[in-house]
Amino acid sequence: MSAPEIFKNNPWEYLGHSVHYVSSEPGKDFANQGAIENSPAILLVHGFGASTHHWRHNIPVLSKTHEVHALDLLGFGRSAKPSDLNYGGALWRDQVVAYVREKIGRPTVLVGNSLGGYAALAAGSNLGDDAAGVVLLNAAGYFSDERRPAKGFMAKLRRTVGGGLLKDPLVQRLIFENLRQPSTIRRTLNQVYIDRTNVDDELVEAIRRPSLDEGAFKVFRSVFDTRGPQGEPLDKLFSQLRSPLLLLWGKRDPWMNAEGKRASFLKHAPSATTEVVLDAGHCPHDEVPDQVNAALLEWLSSR
Numbered sequence: 001m002s003a004p005e006i007f008k009n010n011p012w013e014y015l016g017h018s019v020h021y022v023s024s025e026p027g028k029d030f031a032n033q034g035a036i037e038n039s040p041a042i043l044l045v046h047g048f049g050a051s052t053h054h055w056r057h058n059i060p061v062l063s064k065t066h067e068v069h070a071l072d073l074l075g076f077g078r079s080a081k082p083s084d085l086n087y088g089g090a091l092w093r094d095q096v097v098a099y100v101r102e103k104i105g106r107p108t109v110l111v112g113n114s115l116g117g118y119a120a121l122a123a124g125s126n127l128g129d130d131a132a133g134v135v136l137l138n139a140a141g142y143f144s145d146e147r148r149p150a151k152g153f154m155a156k157l158r159r160t161v162g163g164g165l166l167k168d169p170l171v172q173r174l175i176f177e178n179l180r181q182p183s184t185i186r187r188t189l190n191q192v193y194i195d196r197t198n199v200d201d202e203l204v205e206a207i208r209r210p211s212l213d214e215g216a217f218k219v220f221r222s223v224f225d226t227r228g229p230q231g232e233p234l235d236k237l238f239s240q241l242r243s244p245l246l247l248l249w250g251k252r253d254p255w256m257n258a259e260g261k262r263a264s265f266l267k268h269a270p271s272a273t274t275e276v277v278l279d280a281g282h283c284p285h286d287e288v289p290d291q292v293n294a295a296l297l298e299w300l301s302s303r
Contacts, residue, residue, distance in 0.1 A: 004063035012103055014095050015085070020078035021071035021099070022052050024063035039300070040107045040132035044070040045096060047114030047140070047283070051077025053206035054113070057198070057289035062296070069108075071099055073119065075222075081215030087222040089231020093122035100130055107132035109300065113285055115140045122231060125240040133303060135246040135296060136265075138253050138282050141234040143264050176220045180211035192282035194252050203286070235268040245273045246299045248292060250280035274299055 004024045012019050042062055044055045052070040062068045072079035073092045085091060096119050100108045109132045112120030117139025124134035178184055185207050189199045210216060247265055251258045266275065276295045280287045 004060060004068075012099070014074065014098055017074055017080035017082055017085075019071060019074065019080070019095070019099070020052065021069060021103070022059070023067070023069045024059055025067040026064055039066060040109045040303075041067040041069060041104045042109050042111060043096070043100060043104065043120075044068065045073070045092075045110065045112035045116035045120045046070070046076065047112075047116045049076065049207055049211075050113075050116075050283075051206060051210060053077070053203070054283070054286055056202075056286070058285055058293055061289070061293045065297070066300070067104075069099070069104060071096075073116070075215070075219035077210050081210075081213050081219055083215050083218055087219050089118060089122055092119040093126060093231065096120065096123035097126050100127060106130075109133040109135060111135040111137070111296070112139060113137040113283055117141070118231070118234075121234065121237050121241070124243055125237045128242065131241075131243040133244045133246065133300075134241065135248060135299070137248045137285055137292070138250050138256065138258070139234075139265075141237075143235050143268065144233040146233075172221055173217065176211075176217055179220075180208055180216075182208055191254055193287045194250075194279070194281045195287055198286055198289075234265070238268045238270065241270060244303060245270055246296070247273060247275045248284060248295060249275065249277045250282055250284035250287065251277050252280065253282040255282050 004026055012021060044052070044058065046052065046054045051072045055070045059068050059070060074085060074095055075081050075087050092115075096110065100110075100123070107130055108127075110120035110124045110127075112118070112135070114137075117136040118141040121134055121136060121139060121141070124131040179188075182204050185204050186199065189203065189207075190196055193199050211220075247262070247269070249258055249262055251262075262275070262277075266273070276299075278284050278288055278291050278295075280291075285292045
C-alpha cells in the first residue's frame, strides 16, 4: 500500500474569513483507486480549544484508504478569529456544511470530538444525502429535558466560581490568561486523558499557540453564554438525522458522566446506531488512536 499524499491546499474562506484545513488521500499507486471514488470522504472536526493537529494520529492511518479532510473551526487553531462573529453551534454547523459542499463535493462521513461532535451532528442533520455518516466521540451538547446544557470544564468552573461572578469581564480575562499557560494546559490534559502517553509538548503547544491570536479571548468568552455554544438540543438533531451513526465513547471521561450520557444518547439516537465503548477519557481519538482508527474503519467497511 502506498503512502498517503498530503496536499498543499489552496486557501478557503467562509463568510470572508480564512479557514485552515488539511487533506490527504492514498497515493496514486494505491491498488484500488476505484474504491476511493466509491467510498465517502471523511471530515474530522476538533473540540473546543483544539485544532486539526488533534487528529495527528488519525489522518495518516485513515488516509491510507480514504480521502480525509480536517478543518479548524472559525475561532480555533489557525483559522481566523474575527471579533464580529456570533460564536456558537449555528456558526460551526454552517461552516462544516459549507466545507463539505464547496471543498469536498461528495458524500462525507463527519467525525467530531466534544464540541466538534456537536458541530458534526448538527451539520450531518442539515446535509441530507451529502452526509454519508456521523461519528461522535464524547460529543458535547444537551437534551431538551436537561436543565443545564453546559458540560465539562466550564460547567465545573461555573459551580466553583459562581455564575454571576463569571460574567465579570475582568474575571473572565484572568481565567483565560491562566488557562492558556502551558502548565495549565498540560494539567487539564492530564485530567482528561487516562493514558497520558500522548500528552506531550507538541500537543500542549498546538493548544497554546492559537490562544495567543487576536480574537481568541472572545471565542473563550462564548462559553459563558447561558446556553453555552451548543445550539439546538441533541434530541432535535437526532430526529432530523438520516445517515448512519457511530458513537465512540471514552467511558472514563471525567468531564461528563459518560454512563449517564450514553444512556441519553442511546435513548434518542436512531435505532440503527452503532456504539463502541473504549477505556479512555474525553479525547479517545488522540489517547487511544489505534483503537479509534480500527473501530472507525471497521464501521466504514460495513456501510
